[in-house]
Amino acid sequence: MNTGHYILQVEGLNVYYGAFHAVHDVSFHVLPGEIFGLLGPNGAGKTSTLSAIEGLLKPRSGSVIVAGYDAHEKPLHARAVIGVQLQATSFQAELTVSEILKLYAGIYGVAMTREKLMHILQDIKLEDAAGKKFGQLSGGQQQRVSLAIATLHDPRLVLLDEPTTGLDPQSRRQLWERMEAMREKDHAILLTTHSMEEAEAVCDRIAIIDHGRLIAIDTPQSLIDNNKTRPEVISASRRGKITLEDVFIGLTGKAIRS
Amino acid sequence: MQTTIPKTSTALSTLLLADFTTQWRNRRSFLLLLLVPVIILISWKGIVDKLGGAFALSTCLTIGLVAIGLMGYSNSIARDRDKGVFQRLRVAPMPSWCIMASRLLVQLIMIILLTVIVFIAGHNIDHITLAPAGYAITFLTAVIGGAVYLGLGQVVVGLIQNPETVNSTTRLIYFIFIMVGMFGELGVLGDQLKAIVIWSPYGTVKRIIAAGMQPETWNTEITTALLLTVGYAVLFSVIGIKKFKWNNR
Numbered sequence: 001m002n003t004g005h006y007i008l009q010v011e012g013l014n015v016y017y018g019a020f021h022a023v024h025d026v027s028f029h030v031l032p033g034e035i036f037g038l039l040g041p042n043g044a045g046k047t048s049t050l051s052a053i054e055g056l057l058k059p060r061s062g063s064v065i066v067a068g069y070d071a072h073e074k075p076l077h078a079r080a081v082i083g084v085q086l087q088a089t090s091f092q093a094e095l096t097v098s099e100i101l102k103l104y105a106g107i108y109g110v111a112m113t114r115e116k117l118m119h120i121l122q123d124i125k126l127e128d129a130a131g132k133k134f135g136q137l138s139g140g141q142q143q144r145v146s147l148a149i150a151t152l153h154d155p156r157l158v159l160l161d162e163p164t165t166g167l168d169p170q171s172r173r174q175l176w177e178r179m180e181a182m183r184e185k186d187h188a189i190l191l192t193t194h195s196m197e198e199a200e201a202v203c204d205r206i207a208i209i210d211h212g213r214l215i216a217i218d219t220p221q222s223l224i225d226n227n228k229t230r231p232e233v234i235s236a237s238r239r240g241k242i243t244l245e246d247v248f249i250g251l252t253g254k255a256i257r258s
Numbered sequence: 259m260q261t262t263i264p265k266t267s268t269a270l271s272t273l274l275l276a277d278f279t280t281q282w283r284n285r286r287s288f289l290l291l292l293l294v295p296v297i298i299l300i301s302w303k304g305i306v307d308k309l310g311g312a313f314a315l316s317t318c319l320t321i322g323l324v325a326i327g328l329m330g331y332s333n334s335i336a337r338d339r340d341k342g343v344f345q346r347l348r349v350a351p352m353p354s355w356c357i358m359a360s361r362l363l364v365q366l367i368m369i370i371l372l373t374v375i376v377f378i379a380g381h382n383i384d385h386i387t388l389a390p391a392g393y394a395i396t397f398l399t400a401v402i403g404g405a406v407y408l409g410l411g412q413v414v415v416g417l418i419q420n421p422e423t424v425n426s427t428t429r430l431i432y433f434i435f436i437m438v439g440m441f442g443e444l445g446v447l448g449d450q451l452k453a454i455v456i457w458s459p460y461g462t463v464k465r466i467i468a469a470g471m472q473p474e475t476w477n478t479e480i481t482t483a484l485l486l487t488v489g490y491a492v493l494f495s496v497i498g499i500k501k502f503k504w505n506n507r
Contacts, residue, residue, distance in 0.1 A: 054349045056505075067261070076263045080351035090346035092338065094283040095276060106272025107350045109264025133283075 006065070007032050007157045007188040008053065013062035015048045015212075022048045023059070024212040030157065035179060035189045037203035039196075041252050045212035046192040047087065050161055053190070054084055067156050080108070083155035083187075085146045087162050093135030097126055097145055100134055101152070108153035124148045140171040147178060151187070158182060160191040164198055176202050196245040206244075210252045223247050269352035273360040281364050284334075288368065291325040292375055294436075299379050311386035312475075315376060316468035317440060319400055320460060322372040324435045327407025328414065328428040331365050335415045336424035344504045354504075362408065369404040373397055388471050395470035402484070403463035405491040410459065412498025419506050435460050459494075462487045 008030040015023035023045045030036045040046045051057040053064050055075045064071040064078070071078040091100050101120060105112035121127040124144040129137065134145065143163065150158055160179075164172045179189055179202050193199055199206055200220045207217040216223060227233045228242040233250030237243070281288070295318035306314050338344060347357050373396065380386040388396070411428065418424045441447050442455035443464070455461045462483040469480040 056345060056348060069261070076351045076353070077261050079349060080261050080263050082349070084346070084349040086342055086346055086349070088342035088345075090342035092276065092280050092343055093341070094280045099276065099279060103272055103276040104350070106275075107264065107269045107347070107352055109262065109268065109351075 005032070006030065007034075007067055008036075008190060009063075009065040010049070010053065011063045011065075013049065013052055013064065014060045015045070015052050015057055016060050017048075022212050023052065025062070026209070026212070026214050027062075028207050028214065028217060030188045030190055032156070032188050033183050033186045034204045035183055035191065035202050037199040037206040038190065038192045038209060039194075039199055039206055039248060040192075040209035044209045044252070046209055047161060048212075049209065050159055050190070050192060054082065054159060055079060080153070081156045083150035083153065083158040085143075085150040085158070085160045085163055087165070091134045091142075091145070091149075094133060096131050096133055097121070097137070098130045100145060101149065104149045104152055110153050120148050120152070139166045140168060143167060143171065143175070147175065151182065154187075156187060158187055158189045160189060162192055162194065164193065164195060172198070196243065196248055200244050208248060208251055215251055216247075220244050227251065263351050266352055266356060269350070270356045270360060273347075273352075273356060274363060277360045277364045278367075280334075281368070288330065291330055292322065292372060294325065295319065295322040295372070295376055296379050299376070299383050303384055306384040306386065311380065311384065311388075312468045312471040314384060315380045315386055315396075315471060316464050318376050318380070319373060319396075319467050320403065320439070320464040321436055322376060323369065323400065323404045323407050323463065324432055324460070326365060326368050326372060327404060327409075327411045328432050328435075329425075330368065331361070331408055332411035332414045332428050333421070333425055335361065335411070336418070336421035339415070339419075339504065340421045340506055342505065348504060365404070365408055366401065369400055370397065373400045389473075391473050392471045395473055396467060399463075399466045399470035399484075402487055402491065403467055406459050406463055406487055406494065409491050409494025409498055412502065413494050414498075416498040416501030416503075419503070439464070457483075457486065459487075459490045462490065 006029040010029070011027050013023055013026040014021070026045070026049055038046050038049060048057060052059045053066070053071065055071055055078065066078040067081040069077040069081070095103065098117060101117060102112050118127065121130050124147070126141060126144060129141065134142065137145065147163065150160070164175055167175065176198070182189060203220060205217065205219055206223060208215050218226065224242055224244060224247055227247045227250060230250055233242060233247050236249035236254065237246040298318050298321065299314065302309065302314050344357060348354055377393065414424055414427055414431070418427055438447065438451070439455055439458070439460035442451045443461060445452050456465070465480060465483040466487055469476045
């Protein structure tokens, strides 16, 4: 198999927390210009998989290759081509929006001119909030700053961990448009989400992970078509027509996870 | 396509600027940390002649160093870890040591600032003056002593995850250090405790700072105290770094 054109290649990934086996032998790949969704219930192993790709967690075994760089052997090279939006608010609350943008521009080696800074601020509709401290921004504004920083260095792969959690419908739609724009520039996106609507709306392919194992991987429509006759999927259906959510519930079960 | 990794020096200098800005925005809490040493200097105004200028200044500096290392450093680390600030920085293309190096450099400047303020307050309030060599050596010993408490702060954030628990624990340790350290050294709490305090992280730091102010009083006991201080700093740092987790999960 020629794997040279993959932006991200994950092979046989195993992550442990002490004795707990959080990610079991997970393998998948992401192509340039592809939006790849990683879905799963709470505690299924989505964030652990993402953390291993980001280099925040050291996997027990398996490999992560980002744009040809082994994330274990050349972590800085791999990180240089990745843009990351983490799940939690993750910037110093005392710094202003401009200061945070300048900080990450410096860290990623991006020359930040005044014009470029203004352009970014206009792009994320925060030109009036440039001098506002990050801690004073609303959740949606913080997400926009976070996404701007994730794409500041024109990364080839963008990792978004539940990017629309807590956003209003307008902000969510705007984020989807941004993702589409990134895709048009041939950026690959790997996102985790709990929103089936989001996954169906933006993802080219979806992987469903449960109890640390990949249980399905396909396009949203193929996932529906290939699973719509399964009894557990039919029993999960509430409106007659099988949706991606029905497939998800059917494959991962109805039990609420902690 | 060849990927260029940004220069570590550029990343570190940008990070330093951000950390200094954050420290500046939190200057009120730093001023509060300075308050205790300055209040001691004011309250001891009448007895400095009896205690000696070196004793007064070294006590204030030691208390200030404990406050910076334990309350300033560890609380800021615990708070930023809780918010995920470190995790976000760690996914950037720079070595992880840059994150801590930047934080420690900021604390180093705070230690130097504390030393200058205590010298100025000592001179203006209690008319304590040192020889030029005394000032120079005191800066060095204050930095070495500061390393002990930064190490201790690192141990606290290494062992405790919750930022509120870190806050209350460091306050408790600070209180114990001041009370037991100051009164124990004066012999108020008995001879046995006095001996323990003298060779404790409080006592050794205070002794090397006091001796640094009067280089002519430096003897083998002070050298032992210096070696012990370095030993405490290394021990605390090793435990603190080993136990430290970048996130709260």
